Amino acid sequence: MSxxxxxxxxxxxxxxxxxNVKNIEQLIDSNGISADKRINVYxxxxxxxxxxxxRSTFPVIYALLGEQAFTIWSYRxxxxxxxxxxxxxxYGVKFPKFIQQQPEYSDLQLPYLVEIGEFEWAYHxxxxxxxxxxxxxxxxxxxxxxxYNEIVFEIHPASRLLKSNFPLIKIWRLGNGLDSDExxxxxxxxxxxxxxxxxxxxxxxxxxxxxxxxxxxxDGHTLGAIVDTIGSENPDFNLQxxxxxxxxxxxxxxxxxxx
Amino acid sequence: MSELTSALKPIPAMAGIGLRAEHYELIATEKPKxxxxxxxxxxxxxxxxxxxxxxxxxxxxxxxxxHGVGLSLGSVDPVNTKHLQRIKQxxxxxxxxxxxxxxxxxxxxxxxxxxxxxxxxxxxxxxxxKDRVNSVQDFLEVSILVENPSTxxxxxxxxxxxxxxxxxxxxxxxxGLLLDVNxxxxxxxxxxxxxxxxxxxxxxxxxxxxxxxxxxxxxxENGSILIDTHNTVVDDLVWSLYQCAIKRTxxxxxxxxxxxxxxxxxxxxxxxSKAQNILDQVNVAAA
Numbered sequence: 001m002s003x004x005x006x007x008x009x010x011x012x013x014x015x016x017x018x019x020n021v022k023n024i025e026q027l028i029d030s031n032g033i034s035a036d037k038r039i040n041v042y043x044x045x046x047x048x049x050x051x052x053x054x055r056s057t058f059p060v061i062y063a064l065l066g067e068q069a070f071t072i073w074s075y076r077x078x079x080x081x082x083x084x085x086x087x088x089x090x091y092g093v094k095f096p097k098f099i100q101q102q103p104e105y106s107d108l109q110l111p112y113l114v115e116i117g118e119f120e121w122a123y124h125x126x127x128x129x130x131x132x133x134x135x136x137x138x139x140x141x142x143x144x145x146x147x148y149n150e151i152v153f154e155i156h157p158a159s160r161l162l163k164s165n166f167p168l169i170k171i172w173r174l175g176n177g178l179d180s181d182e183x184x185x186x187x188x189x190x191x192x193x194x195x196x197x198x199x200x201x202x203x204x205x206x207x208x209x210x211x212x213x214x215x216x217x218x219d220g221h222t223l224g225a226i227v228d229t230i231g232s233e234n235p236d237f238n239l240q241x242x243x244x245x246x247x248x249x250x251x252x253x254x255x256x257x258x259x
Numbered sequence: 260m261s262e263l264t265s266a267l268k269p270i271p272a273m274a275g276i277g278l279r280a281e282h283y284e285l286i287a288t289e290k291p292k293x294x295x296x297x298x299x300x301x302x303x304x305x306x307x308x309x310x311x312x313x314x315x316x317x318x319x320x321x322x323x324x325x326h327g328v329g330l331s332l333g334s335v336d337p338v339n340t341k342h343l344q345r346i347k348q349x350x351x352x353x354x355x356x357x358x359x360x361x362x363x364x365x366x367x368x369x370x371x372x373x374x375x376x377x378x379x380x381x382x383x384x385x386x387x388x389k390d391r392v393n394s395v396q397d398f399l400e401v402s403i404l405v406e407n408p409s410t411x412x413x414x415x416x417x418x419x420x421x422x423x424x425x426x427x428x429x430x431x432x433x434x435g436l437l438l439d440v441n442x443x444x445x446x447x448x449x450x451x452x453x454x455x456x457x458x459x460x461x462x463x464x465x466x467x468x469x470x471x472x473x474x475x476x477x478x479x480e481n482g483s484i485l486i487d488t489h490n491t492v493v494d495d496l497v498w499s500l501y502q503c504a505i506k507r508t509x510x511x512x513x514x515x516x517x518x519x520x521x522x523x524x525x526x527x528x529x530x531x532s533k534a535q536n537i538l539d540q541v542n543v544a545a546a
Binding site for chain 1: 301304305306307308309310311312328329330331334335339342345364365366367368369370371372373374376377378379381383384387411412413414415416450451477479481482484486519
């Protein structure tokens with residue numbers, strides 16, 4: 001192992017584990033302030049940077065937990081699921097599930113915390129998603145009616161579909177300071193498409209049929225298969241109206257005919 | 260290796276400001292008087308969305324530079340080609356006037372600290388860092404600037420003065436230097452050397468950009484350490500050092516950096532205006 005590799009390994013180890021600093025301490029010119037305190041400046045900086053990244057992605061979890069508890073969980077998360085990229089956009093995808101595994105979780109009386117974390121992550125992804133022009137209903141004019149059943153729609157990439165046990169939209173608005181009304185947790189969950197079209201981020205609250213339609217579409221099913229599946233549960237399902245709603249909301253970015 | 264001075268809008272020898280999302284709308288709509296803006300490259304690694312919308316709008320009105328914080332340039336880990344590929348795509352998309360990274364490292368064995376870590380100033384590290392700069396420039400097909408770091412400790416086995424390291428790096432790789440005057444001040448205070456001498460020892464012909472930022476002081480029982488926090492105004496002593504620096508460089512692109520505890524844009528404009536006034540008065544001395 002080269003001297004440089006050995007140095008970087010030992011410095012890195014000392015940053016991640018404050019009880020494992022001996023090898024690197026002896027290389028540091030302390031100059032009045034102990035090597036450990038000097039290393040600790042870097043340790044604090046890197047934990048601060050990653051905690052800030054998590055706080056920026058999960059502002060509602062931060063608001064619900066408060067700074068102290070959020071920081072404690074963030075530090076634990078950094079230790080268990082360290083960053084693996086220089087780009088922090090993807091850091092934190094596992095944070096909601098990690099929260100659920102914390103021993104204090106059940107004492108918090110915040111049973112919606114994991115769901116709101118997943119909601120915030122979906123919002124974060126949609127915020128940064130690809131720009132793409134949605135298709136219009138007129139784009140279907142070229143399709144032979146005999147092929148309608150074989151159409152597979154592509155959901156606009158700046159869209160994430162979620163179904164929850166709690167009223168997440170109201171919790172999200174309250175956590176971001178956009179509402180001050182109390183949230184009735186017994187109001188039940190929501191089916192929602194978090195969508196960004198150009199600069200506008202919106203929460204489309206969905207009926208069961210629309211949720212199922214979009215879920216099956218996102219999974220790559222043909223229109224014919226979707227109608228069969230939803231129609232078997234709900235004989236009143238109106239495909240035409242459902243499609244009109246999706247086009248009005250610019251929810252499709254393309255389609256193809258499955259052959 | 261192409262110099263980026265051939266970009267559509269090269270960075271002018273004026274004061275610029277670090278672009279932050281909180282100020283997007285104001286800058287895009289009010290178009291304040293400012294020479295240029297610098298972005299953290301990694302903030303635009305997403306495929307689209309609001310950051311790209313505004314950067315495209317702002318790019319139409321101002322020159323833009325890219326400042327990377329995540330490449331882990333000095334790491335012994337392999338260069339992350341996916342990261343470099345994204346930078347290359349962004350260069351093609353926005354044609355920045357300058358591209359910079361840090362004399363630093365951030366990762367080991369694939370685990371990132373996302374912080375700028377210190378390094379021993381040894382011949383081994385110099386050779387490694389030189390090879391990395393060469394390979395990055397070859398990949399990007401442009402020359403980059405390398406920024407002098409803020410450090411909070413030094414190693415007993417340092418072999419090379421940092422200024423020699425930077426001068427030789429520029430000479431041997433063709434990279435430019437980004438002289439962060441606040442970093443010089445922070446290091447000079449933390450490690451008891453003369454900031455003015457450090458600047459005098461930099462081969463000024465390689466310096467293509469200057470950074471100015473605020474710092475904070477952490478107190479300990481046996482002393483204090485200055486931290487490069489980018490969360491406040493530029494210190495008076497750093498302004499003085501800047502005046503010394505530009506007597507050598509002449510008028511040069513100068514950036515006001517402010518990353519945390521972000522103030523109203525007006526405060527950043529005031530800082531940029533201070534830098535611009537100093538730039539306007541500079542008499543270029545023979546280097």
